[in-house]
Amino acid sequence: MYQYDQYDHAFVANRVEQYRGQVSRRLAGDLSEDQFKPLRLMNGLYLQLHAYMLRVAVPYGTLSSGQMRKLAEISRKYDRGYGHFTTRQNIQFNWIKLEQSPDILAELASVEMHAIQTSGNTIRNTTSDPFAGAVAGEIDDPRVWCEIIRQWSTLHPEFSFLPRKFKIAVTGSEDDRAAIKVHDIGLALRRNEAGEIGFEVLVGGGLGRTPMIGKTIREFVSQRDLLSYLEAILRTYNLIGRRDNKYKARIKIMVHELGIDEVRRQVDAEWEHLRNGALVLPDEEVARIRAFFAAPAFETIETPVRSYEVARFEDQAFARWTRTNVAAHRQPGYGIAVISLKPIGGVPGDATAEQMEKVAELAERYSLGEIRVTHTQNLVLPHVRLSDMHSLWQALEEAGLGTANIGLISDIIACPGLDYCALANTRSIPVAQRIQHRVDNIDRQHDLRDLSVKISGCINACGHHHIGNIGILGVDRRGEEYYQITIGGRADENARLGDVIGPAVSYDNVSTAVERLLDAYVQERKDDETFIDTYDRVGLKPFKEAVYVTD
Amino acid sequence: MAKVFTANRLVDGAVVYLDPQGVWTTDVLSAHLLESDEAIEKAEAAGRDAVARHHVVDAYPIDAELRDGSVYLTRFRERIRAQGPTILFGTAGLKKKAA
Numbered sequence: 001m002y003q004y005d006q007y008d009h010a011f012v013a014n015r016v017e018q019y020r021g022q023v024s025r026r027l028a029g030d031l032s033e034d035q036f037k038p039l040r041l042m043n044g045l046y047l048q049l050h051a052y053m054l055r056v057a058v059p060y061g062t063l064s065s066g067q068m069r070k071l072a073e074i075s076r077k078y079d080r081g082y083g084h085f086t087t088r089q090n091i092q093f094n095w096i097k098l099e100q101s102p103d104i105l106a107e108l109a110s111v112e113m114h115a116i117q118t119s120g121n122t123i124r125n126t127t128s129d130p131f132a133g134a135v136a137g138e139i140d141d142p143r144v145w146c147e148i149i150r151q152w153s154t155l156h157p158e159f160s161f162l163p164r165k166f167k168i169a170v171t172g173s174e175d176d177r178a179a180i181k182v183h184d185i186g187l188a189l190r191r192n193e194a195g196e197i198g199f200e201v202l203v204g205g206g207l208g209r210t211p212m213i214g215k216t217i218r219e220f221v222s223q224r225d226l227l228s229y230l231e232a233i234l235r236t237y238n239l240i241g242r243r244d245n246k247y248k249a250r251i252k253i254m255v256h257e258l259g260i261d262e263v264r265r266q267v268d269a270e271w272e273h274l275r276n277g278a279l280v281l282p283d284e285e286v287a288r289i290r291a292f293f294a295a296p297a298f299e300t301i302e303t304p305v306r307s308y309e310v311a312r313f314e315d316q317a318f319a320r321w322t323r324t325n326v327a328a329h330r331q332p333g334y335g336i337a338v339i340s341l342k343p344i345g346g347v348p349g350d351a352t353a354e355q356m357e358k359v360a361e362l363a364e365r366y367s368l369g370e371i372r373v374t375h376t377q378n379l380v381l382p383h384v385r386l387s388d389m390h391s392l393w394q395a396l397e398e399a400g401l402g403t404a405n406i407g408l409i410s411d412i413i414a415c416p417g418l419d420y421c422a423l424a425n426t427r428s429i430p431v432a433q434r435i436q437h438r439v440d441n442i443d444r445q446h447d448l449r450d451l452s453v454k455i456s457g458c459i460n461a462c463g464h465h466h467i468g469n470i471g472i473l474g475v476d477r478r479g480e481e482y483y484q485i486t487i488g489g490r491a492d493e494n495a496r497l498g499d500v501i502g503p504a505v506s507y508d509n510v511s512t513a514v515e516r517l518l519d520a521y522v523q524e525r526k527d528d529e530t531f532i533d534t535y536d537r538v539g540l541k542p543f544k545e546a547v548y549v550t551d
Numbered sequence: 552m553a554k555v556f557t558a559n560r561l562v563d564g565a566v567v568y569l570d571p572q573g574v575w576t577t578d579v580l581s582a583h584l585l586e587s588d589e590a591i592e593k594a595e596a597a598g599r600d601a602v603a604r605h606h607v608v609d610a611y612p613i614d615a616e617l618r619d620g621s622v623y624l625t626r627f628r629e630r631i632r633a634q635g636p637t638i639l640f641g642t643a644g645l646k647k648k649a650a
Contacts, residue, residue, distance in 0.1 A: 012615070026561075026605070027561070027562065027605075029604070029605040032605075033561075033602070033605075033608045033609075046565075047559055047564055047609070049566075049631065049632050050564070050565075050566060050626075050632065050636075051559075051563065051564040051565060052563070052564040080641050081641045081642055082640060082641035082642070084592060095641075096562040096564070097562060098561065098562055098563060098564065099562050099563070239622075265572060270616075343562065345639055346644055346645075347638060347644060350640065350641075350644070352641055352642050352645060354642075359639075400645055418627075418631055419631065419636035419638055420636060427637060429638050430637060430638050433638065479625075479626060479627060480627075481627070500602055536558075
């Protein structure tokens with residue numbers, strides 16, 4: 001993992017003291033709310049429906065066990081004993097007191113964390129593949145590049161007041177687990193014909209009220225040119241992105257209005273000024289950052305691992321968990337373990353202080369102290385010996401963290417919705433819970449195969465509903481909660497927006513509508529088809545007819 | 552329609568309501584139900600004053616009525632804001648699942 005140097009420590013500590021002074025002046029009445037609000041937002045402190053909410057950045061979703069323990073401690077000492085992992089690989093605390101917020105930032109700084117650029121029209125936390133550095137077949141470790149982007153973009157003076165917020169995601173694998181096509185900039189590591197590593201750059205993706213899939217602006221940008229090219233995109237956007245209308249201010253609107261060819265032309269013109277300047281990435285600097293992400297000293301393990309195979313044979317529940325929650329590791333004899341934060345009837349993405357501490361303890365015991373946060377609101381232990389996997393799973397089960405549902409229908413992404421969020425129109429969490437209760441039989445879930453359900457409580461789409469196989473968007477109908485359903489969306493390397501199936505349904509009818517979609521899928525599917533495969537083959541009609549059947 | 556005046560308390564963000572004595576309370580049932588234009592104007596002035604004196608932020612009126620002798624907030628959003636999340640959270644959520 002990246003470790004702060006003396007400059008990083010001094011910078012973050014200084015920032016905490018600045019903020020402490022700002023809070024103290026606010027509480028003394030020397031700053032008005034209008035003056036103070038942008039300052040607290042620059043430090044991740046929002047005012048939500050019930051209280052202040054603090055959003056803490058988890059850089060590219062990577063946490064050490066020590067950092068996880070600190071998050072647990074903060075949730076217990078300053079909040080109500082739990083935290084919420086988000087679709088941007090961050091963590092949010094929901095019940096924060098303004099007067100205590102500087103102390104929390106000081107606690108975070110002690111473990112090399114902060115809440116800078118978790119709000120505002122800035123470059124937000126760069127997100128990445130939660131399996132980075134662990135999964136087989138990676139072109140390169142995307143965390144190296146995320147860290148370089150983080151250092152370039154943190155408090156970048158030119159990009160502190162962009163037309164709107166700006167999100168970058170990086171993947172190093174062909175399989176996209178970072179949803180790069182729905183980010184303002186998506187970077188996919190690529191090799192050119194000469195075998196050199198560089199990036200395919202996509203631009204203009206995003207969800208929200210105007211969802212768009214990102215378009216390739218350049219097939220290959222070399223490592224040395226990465227930052228100058230990003231700077232050229234950001235500068236072009238900063239100059240011509242719209243500031244007259246908040247809803248048309250994201251770069252996706254600029255790309256849509258000008259067309260990708262014209263945006264490319266303008267970015268290239270800007271790049272000509274920049275590409276051989278101060279932003280050329282020196283090899284030695286890349287090597288310095290890369291050293292922080294060097295592969296751990298893995299053991300040489302003979303495979304197949306007999307004890308693992310025996311445990312899978314003898315313990316059906318464990319075998320089921322390994323089918324969904326364990327991914328192949330680059331190192332023989334190891335696996336990547338995904339910890340579900342989606343127990344049936346729970347709050348998607350929530351973890352209690354005790355659970356966070358348990359994950360920290362298990363990371364130390366079984367995963368070289370490393371933890372990842374996924375954009376699907378789960379956690380990952382990236383480096384687990386297969387021979388330890390059964391013990392790990394038993395410990396997770398005891399802590400309520402052993403649900404075998406990764407990628408299945410109950411692994412639902414849901415935004416906080418009207419239960420917490422000041423922007424929401426409707427609730428999301430209880431809708432997720434109702435759907436989970438409908439399919440609480442784990443064997444049935446496995447039979448339904450890979451199936452993503454994503455729920456947003458308003459048009460801002462924090463629950464990524466557009467790219468769910470089944471997407472659910474809450475809308476307010478004269479004070480009543482209604483939900484518009486889309487199907488056919490996907491978030492992977494073939495990312496696509498879903499299609500609306502028909503009129504919105506009431507809160508009481510959402511889970512029934514989903515049940516009918518499942519029935520239609522089971523009836524129509526052939527062989528091993530997943531929901532999305534069946535949808536691609538048969539289209540909208542049978543699903544629509546199933547949901548709007550007259551009883 | 553009658554109104555209640557609400558805001559968030561500056562120090563901790565807690566949801567508060569203006570009571571008949573002009574005090575900000577976290578108890579929605581103690582909120583002052585404002586049934587005349589004059590009462591609403593007076594509460595607006597109290598809200599502006601409390602914002603100016605940095606006691607609360609975001610003071611605004613919400614629709615309310617008297618139902619079964621108690622203040623009832625007519626908007627669903629405001630009822631959630633008054634009562635807290637409609638779902639169990641933190642360790643309470645875990646205990647429920649274990650039960």
